Amino acid sequence: MRMKRAVLLLNMGGPNNIEEVELFLRNMFADKNILPMNPWMRRMIGNMIVRKRLAEAQENYRQLGGKSPLTEITLSLEAKVEEGTGMPVRPAMRYVPPFADEALREFQAEGVEELILFPMYPQYSTTTTKSSLEDVQERCEAMGYEPKIRLIEPYYDDYDYVAIQAEMIRQAAKGIDTSEYDLILSAHGLPMSIIKAGDPYEKQIEANVSALKIYLREQGIIFKNIRLAYQSKVGNAAWLEPNLADLLRKPDNLKVLIFPLAFTVDNSETLFELDREHREIAEKIGYEDYRVARCPNDTDAFARFIGEKIAASA
Numbered sequence: 001m002r003m004k005r006a007v008l009l010l011n012m013g014g015p016n017n018i019e020e021v022e023l024f025l026r027n028m029f030a031d032k033n034i035l036p037m038n039p040w041m042r043r044m045i046g047n048m049i050v051r052k053r054l055a056e057a058q059e060n061y062r063q064l065g066g067k068s069p070l071t072e073i074t075l076s077l078e079a080k081v082e083e084g085t086g087m088p089v090r091p092a093m094r095y096v097p098p099f100a101d102e103a104l105r106e107f108q109a110e111g112v113e114e115l116i117l118f119p120m121y122p123q124y125s126t127t128t129t130k131s132s133l134e135d136v137q138e139r140c141e142a143m144g145y146e147p148k149i150r151l152i153e154p155y156y157d158d159y160d161y162v163a164i165q166a167e168m169i170r171q172a173a174k175g176i177d178t179s180e181y182d183l184i185l186s187a188h189g190l191p192m193s194i195i196k197a198g199d200p201y202e203k204q205i206e207a208n209v210s211a212l213k214i215y216l217r218e219q220g221i222i223f224k225n226i227r228l229a230y231q232s233k234v235g236n237a238a239w240l241e242p243n244l245a246d247l248l249r250k251p252d253n254l255k256v257l258i259f260p261l262a263f264t265v266d267n268s269e270t271l272f273e274l275d276r277e278h279r280e281i282a283e284k285i286g287y288e289d290y291r292v293a294r295c296p297n298d299t300d301a302f303a304r305f306i307g308e309k310i311a312a313s314a
């Protein structure tokens with residue numbers, strides 16, 4: 001008999017209402033992978049950041065209709081992957097519900113013997129994939145549940161995934177002459193201290209950029225320039241550079257298309273930060289066109305890709 005298997009989609013989650021914004025921030029800044037320091041320092045610095053960010057973050061989510069779009073899109077994608085694979089698929093969010101517990105209790109009761117963890121992050125980081133893996137392991141242990149756990153490898157350089165990224169760029173570029181535009185690949189930033197401690201995220205982002213450049217050229221999709229930038233810096237410490245807002249403020253081309261490189265599903269960082277905040281900067285500076293591409297989201301192509309990765313991992 002085959003082992004009974006099920007899939008968890010790992011992500012950080014997004015507040016499902018305004019009350020959950022505080023929970024999201026509290027859980028994020030209580031995470032030892034996000035603030036790697038002794039627990040006492042983490043509590044102090046975590047509290048400080050939450051106090052500083054809460055009101056502004058709540059206001060941002062209010063402008064998005066009172067919640068992050070992340071859960072809804074994930075559930076729609078989940079249904080498609082379930083249909084494609086015939087396996088149970090559930091979300092496992094790190095900082096807000098639906099937490100991994102809900103799915104794990106269900107899987108335990110159903111006698112699932114192997115968990116396949118699909119990170120909704122194309123590149124590996126200690127702050128994302130590792131944090132989610134440890135969360136699932138700890139919750140299984142606390143429940144006395146001992147399934148075999150298989151983590152899907154990062155897929156930033158997978159030909160089929162790069163093709164999906166290129167397709168999202170192509171859709172955002174409908175009706176324009178791309179050779180007049182700069183393509184800005186915008187990745188979520190990370191503190192330099194985390195990179196220096198050995199996190200492979202920056203290397204994987206750079207490899208993703210190279211793969212995407214080659215693929216776009218192969219497909220005859222030509223941009224004037226293709227640049228990498230990092231968004232969403234928090235606090236005053238050194239983060240990965242160049243910063244997206246700084247890049248936008250020194251334009252050498254007033255036509256840009258932004259593609260969010262490090263997310264698979266749209267969230268407040270894409271729909272609010274990129275599509276509203278940075279758009280405002282661009283409009284003030286006098287950009288002629290400022291476009292933001294969508295993430296792979298619940299497209300059939302991405303659902304199929306996840307299904308193929310799961311099948312290949314068996």
Ligand SMILES: C=CC1=C(C)c2cc3[nH]c(cc4nc(cc5[nH]c(cc1n2)c(C)c5CCC(=O)O)C(CCC(=O)O)=C4C)c(C)c3C=C
Pocket residue numbers: 012013014015034053057068069070121125127128188189190191201232234262263266267268269
């Ligand atoms: C030290 C701070 C942060 C690190 C490190 C970090 C890494 C990181 N984050 C994502 C993806 C997302 N982050 C999101 C929101 C968000 N992230 C931080 C801080 C750090 N992220 C904050 C404070 C917030 C909340 C919003 C805000 O206050 O501005 C989201 C959005 C979820 C949603 O609600 O829609 C995502 C997605 C990655 C991929 C990453 C490391 C590579």
Ligand SMILES: [Fe+2]
Pocket residue numbers: 078079082088089090
């Ligand atoms: Fe499901």
Ligand SMILES: [Fe+2]
Pocket residue numbers: 188232
């Ligand atoms: Fe973040």
